[in-house]
Amino acid sequence: MLVLQILIDGFAISTLYALGALGFTLIFGVSGVLNLAHGGLLVVSAMIAYYVGTRLGLGAYIGAGAGILAGIVTAMATYLLIVRPIQRSRVIPARERELFVLTGTLLWGVMLQEMLSYIFTDTPITVKPLLPGIVDFLGVTTPANEFITAAISWVVLGCLWLLVNRTKMGKQLLAASINPRGLTLLGFELSRIYLLVWIIYGVLAGIAGILLGSFLGTSSEFIPALTGSAFSIVVLGGLGSVSGTLFAAYVIGYIETLTAYLVSPSLRNVPALVLLILVLYIRPQGLLGRR
Amino acid sequence: MNLKGFIAARSIRAGLLASAATMLVGFAGWAVSPAQAADPIKIGITTELATIPGKAIANGAELAADQINAAGGIDGRQIQLVIEDDHLSSTDAVSSFQRMVKEDHVVAVVGTFVSEVGLALEPWSARLHEPYLITGAAANQLSQFVHKDYARNKYIFHAYLPAAFLAQAVCDASHDILVNQFHMKTAVILSEDAAWTQPLDAGYQGCLPKAGLTVEKEIRFSPDTTDFTPIYQQLASLNPNVIIAGWAHVGVQPTVQWNTQHVPIALAGINAQAGSSQFWQATNGGTEGVITGNVAAPGVAITPKTLPFSDAYQKKFGYSPAYSAYTTYDAMYMLKDAIERAKSTNALPLVAALEKTDMVGTQGRLEFLGQSSQFTHALRYGPGYVTGVAIQWQSGQQKTIWPLNLANAKAEFPSFVKLPKMAAN
Numbered sequence: 001m002l003v004l005q006i007l008i009d010g011f012a013i014s015t016l017y018a019l020g021a022l023g024f025t026l027i028f029g030v031s032g033v034l035n036l037a038h039g040g041l042l043v044v045s046a047m048i049a050y051y052v053g054t055r056l057g058l059g060a061y062i063g064a065g066a067g068i069l070a071g072i073v074t075a076m077a078t079y080l081l082i083v084r085p086i087q088r089s090r091v092i093p094a095r096e097r098e099l100f101v102l103t104g105t106l107l108w109g110v111m112l113q114e115m116l117s118y119i120f121t122d123t124p125i126t127v128k129p130l131l132p133g134i135v136d137f138l139g140v141t142t143p144a145n146e147f148i149t150a151a152i153s154w155v156v157l158g159c160l161w162l163l164v165n166r167t168k169m170g171k172q173l174l175a176a177s178i179n180p181r182g183l184t185l186l187g188f189e190l191s192r193i194y195l196l197v198w199i200i201y202g203v204l205a206g207i208a209g210i211l212l213g214s215f216l217g218t219s220s221e222f223i224p225a226l227t228g229s230a231f232s233i234v235v236l237g238g239l240g241s242v243s244g245t246l247f248a249a250y251v252i253g254y255i256e257t258l259t260a261y262l263v264s265p266s267l268r269n270v271p272a273l274v275l276l277i278l279v280l281y282i283r284p285q286g287l288l289g290r291r
Numbered sequence: 292m293n294l295k296g297f298i299a300a301r302s303i304r305a306g307l308l309a310s311a312a313t314m315l316v317g318f319a320g321w322a323v324s325p326a327q328a329a330d331p332i333k334i335g336i337t338t339e340l341a342t343i344p345g346k347a348i349a350n351g352a353e354l355a356a357d358q359i360n361a362a363g364g365i366d367g368r369q370i371q372l373v374i375e376d377d378h379l380s381s382t383d384a385v386s387s388f389q390r391m392v393k394e395d396h397v398v399a400v401v402g403t404f405v406s407e408v409g410l411a412l413e414p415w416s417a418r419l420h421e422p423y424l425i426t427g428a429a430a431n432q433l434s435q436f437v438h439k440d441y442a443r444n445k446y447i448f449h450a451y452l453p454a455a456f457l458a459q460a461v462c463d464a465s466h467d468i469l470v471n472q473f474h475m476k477t478a479v480i481l482s483e484d485a486a487w488t489q490p491l492d493a494g495y496q497g498c499l500p501k502a503g504l505t506v507e508k509e510i511r512f513s514p515d516t517t518d519f520t521p522i523y524q525q526l527a528s529l530n531p532n533v534i535i536a537g538w539a540h541v542g543v544q545p546t547v548q549w550n551t552q553h554v555p556i557a558l559a560g561i562n563a564q565a566g567s568s569q570f571w572q573a574t575n576g577g578t579e580g581v582i583t584g585n586v587a588a589p590g591v592a593i594t595p596k597t598l599p600f601s602d603a604y605q606k607k608f609g610y611s612p613a614y615s616a617y618t619t620y621d622a623m624y625m626l627k628d629a630i631e632r633a634k635s636t637n638a639l640p641l642v643a644a645l646e647k648t649d650m651v652g653t654q655g656r657l658e659f660l661g662q663s664s665q666f667t668h669a670l671r672y673g674p675g676y677v678t679g680v681a682i683q684w685q686s687g688q689q690k691t692i693w694p695l696n697l698a699n700a701k702a703e704f705p706s707f708v709k710l711p712k713m714a715a716n
Contacts, residue, residue, distance in 0.1 A: 002524075007521050054572050091695040117341040125563060127572040134553050143551040216517040217544040225515075240375075260521035266484065266513040268521075 005140050006254075006261050012146045014253025015153040016212055018246050020226065021144045021233040022160065023204035029240035030197045032098070033083055036105040039226030040112030041078070041205040044215020045071035046127050046213030047120055047220075052129045053156075062130040064210050067127070071200055073205020074112070079198040082108045109223060116220035127213035149211045156207055157246070163200075164242075173197055177240065232276050247288055251275070303636050322673055324432050332364075332636060333625065335391035336619075337412070339379045343567045344404045344427055344539075344615040346680035350608050351426075351616035352401060355623035358603070361655045363470035365627050366634075367705035373397055378576050381411035388412050398636040399424060401450075401622050404615050406486040417444045421639045422645065427615035428639040429539075431455050431490035434660070434669035441662050445642055448659060449669040450622040451615075452679065456672035458494025461535065461560050461584050464504035464681035464693040468582075468702050469559065474704045474711045475532035476695045478504040479556075481522070481545075482537030483514045491537045491561070499535065516538040519548045526556060532711055536560035536583075543573050549576035558582065559681075568611035571687050578684040580705040586614040586654050587681045588691040591699060600653045623654035654679070 024038045047186065048070035053063020082104045086092060116122075127216075129145035130152075137147075163169035175183045176193045178235050184190050212226075233252055237244030252272045260268040279287065336352045339345035356370040364370060372450025373395045377384035391397045400416070403409040413436050416423035423446060427435055434449040452460070465583070480495050482488040494508055499506050507529050512522060522545075525536065534556050538545065542564030549558055559582035564570055567587040571576050589611050592598050595664040600620055604612045612620075629644035630636055646668075649658050655677040659668050668676050674694075681693035683702055690700030704710060 005524055009518075013518060054575055121343060121346065122341045122574065123343050123543075123567075123569075126543055126547045126575055126577070128575050129551065132551075134551070141553060145551060217547060222517075257521070260518070261524070265516055265519075265521050266511070268516075268518075 010254040010257035014250040018249035019153040020208040021230040023201040024230040025245040037109035039223035042209035045206040045209030046218035067210040068206035072202035075202030084207035124217045238286025244288030325615040333397040335397035336374040338402040347613035349615035351619035354574040426618040434666040438667040454491035462498035470503035477531040478532045481507040488537040533557040539563035547577040555709040
């Protein structure tokens with residue numbers, strides 16, 4: 001019984017972690033940007049979904065639609081207002097641009113946090129679940145929303161896989177991540193590809209934010225922790241590696257769940273952080289990283 | 292940028308004050324009335340403005356100041372509030388406390404709803420001889436600090452109930468409702484790990500058995516916890532009748548997860564965020580059936596002042612007051628009353644007058660405990676004074692279920708909660 005409970009809870013939380021970190025690793029893989037405002041994107045989407053779905057009373061689905069739209073808008077704002085101006089700046093030396101992007105997105109994350117806490121307060125809220133009620137799964141009582149969350153996450157992950165591996169657009173994204181200069185020489189417009197990947201990132205972050213918000217609640221105060229956990233998962237899996245991110249999300253999700261059940265819920269974050277430090281020592285490129 | 296903005300704001304304020312002073316001299320230079328009589332009485336408000344209870348402190352103070360000023364002020368002098376955001380940080384709170392005392396010359400500082408921040412401000416209140424009324428935090432140590440060294444720390448007043456009294460109120464309500472009406476026998480204490488819940492849990496451990504509930508386990512969790520599933524699974528295997536909570540930093544997540552996971556155990560105790568009217572929306576209705584202790588409740592006239600206050604608050608801010616709005620509003624009137632009796636805004640006479648406070652506020656009859664009590668300068672708890680109420684969320688509304696003489700509804704639980712009576716059938 002306990003084993004099944006751990007399996008179900010671990011699966012749900014790990015899938016959410018994977019979805020939450022996927023956009024982060026995608027945007028790094030394709031455009032080399034470590035977006036430290038990542039948690040901000042997730043929380044903005046969740047907050048807007050809550051505002052439209054609950055406060056305005058338009059229901060879970062319209063709320064979710066508005067949340068995804070908010071994710072895209074915030075991702076575009078991050079790219080067009082923060083990242084691109086720094087990348088194109090002639091004042092900042094080329095070799096320092098990455099550091100400036102890092103700092104810029106960090107500050108943007110703080111701005112998003114302050115703005116959200118000003119508008120919505122920092123008291124947590126929950127996004128309306130897409131599916132209310134509970135399911136008795138082999139004797140384990142589990143909220144139906146947990147299943148739908150896992151299902152949606154896997155559908156989204158599958159769609160992304162198809163997009164990257166089976167479409168022309170996906171091939172361009174892959175090429176941009178491997179050799180952007182080569183792609184430009186072949187006549188592709190890199191800026192258009194970057195714009196596209198930021199839109200995809202916005203959709204992914206929007207969906208992840210809404211699902212996280214309905215499962216664990218959301219608040220502007222969660223932004224740094226959400227960025228931190230996506231960062232940990234991505235570093236553990238290997239920066240820019242999508243399969244590594246998936247694998248690391250499940251490793252972290254299950255270690256946390258096991259700790260919470262078998263040791264103490266207060267210590268759930270500790271073993272995963274220890275593992276992260278060990279990986280940094282022994283295998284700095286991450287579990288499935290190339291470099 | 293922050294600093295610049297702050298300096299600019301201060302300069303503007305100073306500029307306005309200077310212009311006002313010049314105008315006063317210009318127009319009334321020849322008049323005999325001393326300018327001092329018209330000087331505003333400044334009161335500092337220290338709180339965190341981005342949280343519901345924190346904002347409620349500022350709101351409660353503003354409403355009281357508006358009403359007092361409209362009625363002619365304190366002995367003809369208007370109240371001027373200096374509201375500073377402590378960002379829930381002790382460091383920010385201490386520096387803003389010092390600024391309010393040294394630069395703004397406030398006669399007293401009111402506010403704080405996090406005990407850790409209150410404990411950091413107390414030594415500064417003592418050092419600067421500045422009356423400080425804590426209106427939202429609950430740790431026992433806040434008033435025990437005054438008891439330990441009265442001569443030095445007498446400037447501090449805990450204008451709210453210490454955790455020990457909050458625990459007693461929960462036990463009293465549990466006895467009348469859960470034990471007498473629902474025949475509950477077992478409880479699990481589930482508290483966030485924070486300064487205020489240590490004495491609260493100790494209080495629960497002491498008084499719940501006397502109220503008729505055996506404590507099967509005490510679980511403390513980190514306030515950062517977001518997934519409560521493992522805790523609820525553990526609780527379900529213990530199968531107690533009720534969870535007695537000690538939550539203020541958390542609230543939404545454990546409540547929603549209790550509901551969505553259909554945890555078959557009643558949820559009561561103190562779930563501070565559930566005291567806010569916005570909690571229903573924040574939890575998407577997941578708070579249905581949740582019981583929490585609160586200072587007061589909508590529509591319940593604890594005293595003749597309760598309803599006029601909550602109505603005026605609703606009208607001014609568009610939502611109902613959180614617990615800390617009641618306490619802060621009362622603290623402002625206690626200050627007014629003390630200044631009028633002391634005929635002074637100096638610290639020592641003000642402290643002496645505050646100690647003699649005996650007035651009816653929105654929460655009950657207000658009196659501070661004396662030097663002999665271990666909770667020196669905390670509000671007196673008990674029938675006839677302040678007891679608080681127990682409210683339960685029923686169909687989107689906060690209903691009062693305790694004290695029984697004020698109750699406007701009977702307790703009822705969601706169908707997924709297994710009640711002892713039902714189990715016996």
